[in-house]
Amino acid sequence: MKLIILDRDGVINFDSDAFIKSPEEWHPIPGSLEAIAKLNQAGFNVLVVSNQSGIARQYFDEAMLSLIHEKFQKLLAEKGGTVEAIFYCPHGPDDHCDCRKPKAGLFHQIEKQYQANLAGVFAVGDSWRDLEAAMTVHAQPVLVLTGKGEQTKAAHSQELLEKQIPIFNNLADFTQTLLSPQT
Numbered sequence: 001m002k003l004i005i006l007d008r009d010g011v012i013n014f015d016s017d018a019f020i021k022s023p024e025e026w027h028p029i030p031g032s033l034e035a036i037a038k039l040n041q042a043g044f045n046v047l048v049v050s051n052q053s054g055i056a057r058q059y060f061d062e063a064m065l066s067l068i069h070e071k072f073q074k075l076l077a078e079k080g081g082t083v084e085a086i087f088y089c090p091h092g093p094d095d096h097c098d099c100r101k102p103k104a105g106l107f108h109q110i111e112k113q114y115q116a117n118l119a120g121v122f123a124v125g126d127s128w129r130d131l132e133a134a135m136t137v138h139a140q141p142v143l144v145l146t147g148k149g150e151q152t153k154a155a156h157s158q159e160l161l162e163k164q165i166p167i168f169n170n171l172a173d174f175t176q177t178l179l180s181p182q183t
C-alpha cells in the first residue's frame with residue numbers, strides 16, 4: 001500500500017485564525033483537490049492528519065466536523081479523488097493528549113490501523129509541528145508554503161536546511177514534482 005499523509009488546514013484548504021467551523025468556511029486551495037486525484041491515479045492512498053482543537057474549544061462539535069469533511073469529500077469526488085481516512089485530534093493544547101501534533105499519536109494510529117511502517121512516507125504540512133510529528137515516525141516531511149508555510153519557513157530556516165526538508169509552493173507543485181518521470 002502506497003501511503004501519503006497530508007495535513008488539512010493550510011495544505012488542502014485555506015486556513016483561518018478564526019478556525020474552520022462550518023462547511024461554508026471550508027474552501028479548497030486552488031489545485032489541491034486535483035493534486036489528490038492525481039496522487040490517487042498514481043496509486044497513492046491519501047490519509048489526512050489534522051489538529052482540530054476547535055472541538056475542545058467548543059467552536060464546533062464532531063458532528064459539524066463530519067459535515068465539513070462531507071463537503072471536502074464531495075468536492076474531491078467531483079475532481080475524481082478520494083481520501084482513505086481523516087485522522088484528527090479533537091483536543092486542546094492543555095489536554096496533554098498524545099495525538100495533537102507535534103505529538104505523533106495520529107501517525108501511530110495510522111501505523112496501527114494500516115499495519116504500516118511510515119518510514120519514508122511523504123507527510124506534507126504547512127506548520128513546523130506537522131513536520132516534527134512526521135519526523136518522529138521517520139516519515140519524509142515536506143513543507144508547503146500555503147497556510148502557515150511562509151511563517152514556518154522563516155522561523156525554521158536553519159532546521160529545514162539541516163534536515164534537508166523539501167519545500168514546495170503548494171500541494172499541486174509537490175504532486176507535480178513527485179509524479180513527474182525521473183530523467
Ligand SMILES: [Mg+2]
Nearest residue numbers: 007009010126
Ligand atoms: Mg496546517
Ligand SMILES: [Zn+2]
Nearest residue numbers: 089097099100
Ligand atoms: Zn489529541
